[in-house]
Amino acid sequence: MRKLNILIWHIHGAYLTALAQAEHNWYLPRKADQSEGYIGRGVGSSMPDYVREVPADQIKNLDLDLIIFQTPRNYQEDQYEILSAEQRQLPRIYLQHNSPEPHPTDSRHWAADDPNTLLVHVTHYNRLMWDNGTTPTAVIEHSVAIDPSLRYNGSxxxxxxxxxxxxxxxxxxxxxxxxxxxxxxxxxxxxxxxxxxxxxxxxxxxxxxxxxxxxxxxxxxxxxxxxxxxxxxxxxxxxxxxxxxxxxxxxxxxxxxxxxxxxxxxxxxxxxxxxxxxxxxxxxxxxxxxxxxxxxFSIERFVQDWNRVFAEVVGRPVPA
The missing domain is CATH 3.40.50.2000 (Glycogen Phosphorylase B;)
Structure with a gap:
């Protein structure tokens, strides 16, 4: 599929490293105070070069295709601070990493009843237990991007x-x-x-x-x-x-x-x-x-699943 221009906050470094194996143009907002989500690539990052950090006050100038939220702050505050009005109308995903809190069955998700957002959970248990309201949902199971030559020793x-x-x-x-x-x-x-x-x-x-x-x-x-x-x-x-x-x-x-x-x-x-x-x-x-x-949990399956979701969300042909 065509490379997309995707904005995502740096929230979960290990997950982001795996997600960035999908070859798109990734943009990470950065602030001098390095507050939540604004550390850019981070120190000693092993992410590919096509993952770029951008000063938060310049995000409005980017030609983006897709926004990915990961925290209540991203969804409730950050988008109104750093995105333009036009960017806030772009296709959007809320990537939910955690199981429901504070209650395992009665916690209503922050993006519940938002028909313009796809809520992606990382396990079927999480999707089952969160109260997602009428928001469309999907599940993409984990993978990790670590040195493929590493092997268990156990000594x-x-x-x-x-x-x-x-x-x-x-x-x-x-x-x-x-x-x-x-x-x-x-x-x-x-x-x-x-x-x-x-x-x-x-x-x-x-x-x-x-x-x-x-x-x-x-x-x-x-x-x-x-x-x-x-x-x-x-x-x-x-x-x-x-x-x-x-x-x-x-x-x-x-x-x-x-x-x-x-x-x-x-x-x-x-x-x-x-x-x-x-x-x-x-x-x-x-x-x-x-x-x-x-x-x-292979990285190949993980990237394929994400590319399929990206294509669906931005309204492009779904890759085989």
Whole structure:
């Protein structure tokens, strides 16, 4: 399809890096104060050169085809601040990354009942649970853009959890479970705020997965979230996953095949110990995990799905 000129705010760096694999002209607004969504490409970005940052006060001068919102602020405030009246009439998508908050079933989406916006969810669970009103919706499942040569090693007999600000996020991110399980098991965590709770600290995205690949398994203690990108990243490099069986995960991880899922922390403890004691089995499950990622979460499928949605939204022929 013809390359489109697309405006998007920099909200979720890992997701944006994957989305930018769709070869269009991407424009990221930037402000000197680097407030939410206005960091441009960001520091050390691995995004392609066709992803360009533009001073926010110059966005009105761009010849755009499509606007992508990702936060309430983008939708309720930013568009009125940086877009011209004509640009606000352009085709538009609201990309919703998260599961509904504050209530899992009764949270009404900010773009509900907006017939001029397509609301794209990243999991079927999310679309099911959000109150979308009459706004048209679609689901595009995750993918990740990481070094395709990276492979699981698993030589370090420890589990690792990739999560930002786990302590601040509390029970939702499973901080209480982490504190309990690591009394018996060699577990660590990596991400913003992890050093203060005994973890590794923050590692730049371009270096993160090589480090993660050394650990025996990736675990996730998220009680309530979208399908975490860290899990997709682990599957992609061929790493077994141990996680809570909540939200979309029961449709992804099969027990004893790609790793283990359970809502029982005692069972999770047993599964983690099994992988620590059985590196051969961990590698077998990791190989299955990689096959799953190639079949369900490939970057090629992800780009194809997004290009199809772009074509539909801007009223152009849908690519095969």
């Amino acid at each position: 370090r007999p420890e589990g690792i959890f990739v999560v930002n600000e786990m302590k601040r996020r509390g029970r939702m991110a499973g901080y209480d479970l982490y504190e309990s399980l690591r009394q018996d098991l060699p577990l660590t965590t990596v991400g913003m705020g992890s050093a203060e709770i005994g973890g590794i600290g923050e590692i730049h995205y371009t270096l993160l997965h090589r480090r993660v690949a050394e650990y025996r398994f990736l675990y996730s203690l998220m009680r309530y979230s979208s399908l975490p990108l860290a899990i997709i990243e682990a599957l992609t490099i061929g790493m077994p996953v141990v996680a809570l069986a909540t939200t979309e995960l029961p449709t992804v991880i099969e027990n004893g095949v790609h790793g283990f899922i359970s809502c029982n922390p005692d069972e999770l403890r047993e599964h983690m110990q099994f992988l620590l004691d059985n590196p051969v089995e961990a590698r077998r499950m990791g190989n299955n995990a990689r096959k799953l990622a190639q079949e369900r």
